[in-house]
Amino acid sequence: MDTENLLKKLIEADKKACELVENAEEEYQMTVANIDRVTDEFCKDYKEKAKKRIGILKENEDSEVLTETSEISDRYDMLMQNLEQKYNEKHTEWEDEIVRQVLEK
Secondary structure: OHHHHHHHHHHHHHHHHHHHHHHHHHHHHHHHHHHHHHHHHHHHHHHHHHHHHHHHHHHHHHHHHHHHHHHHHHHHHHHHHHHHHHHHHHHHHHHHHHHHHHHHO
């Protein structure tokens, strides 16, 4: 009877071990699935944040370009005004000098 008891205990221990292994495998699969889900969520969130950041940077860059363009336009306008003012002040003198040089030749 000792041998029978021993065999029963061994069979029972084997069943429990098999059950533990099955539970561990299920838990492992659930953990792997959870890791995949969390990884996918992280990637999705990261991509969304990156797109938002790119949008913000693009808006800032566009704003800077507009500012620089406006500054260049303002400088151009100022230079043109200065040139027109200089022309208005000196055009008669310049014309006279040109005519004088032509007549001297």
